[in-house]
Amino acid sequence: MVLMGIMMPGIDGCKTIRQILNQARFKKLPIIALTAKAMKEDRDKCIAVGASDYLCKHVDAQRLFSMLRIWMYK
Template structure:
């Protein structure tokens, strides 16, 4: 099954979502901050990235910009995840280069549908 990079600093969110994705058959690689997320995307070459936007060291918006500026990681789809459901947050995430956007708390079936749309394309 596909390798997913989960970039999430909240331990509870990270553990819950990674376990659920593993149970669905995905291989999950985890980064706890945006800088580590960019580095792991470059070395692990995941099929898809789930990126929290409120991250330490390097926030999710800047991490997405760096991923999309790099020709090696640009094609990897990025779904931004955030507890901030404001339209301005959504627009800011798309402007940074994310391919889709989902809100927390994660509704697993909705997120899986978005993931499948990219992974099966």
């Protein structure tokens, strides 16, 4: 599982998600996108590039743990 920051200095998180998932051994790797933006377009963009799920910062710990449990068992 990967928790991927989308808006990092010098790194495009969406591009990085694509690069990870383009590797055959990581095709089914769950990736949760983390971003400070909370707009629907941002969520849609992350899901479109292959993120399994999406969380806005400041992350609610209970929601994160729930999401981790869901994706760890898929």
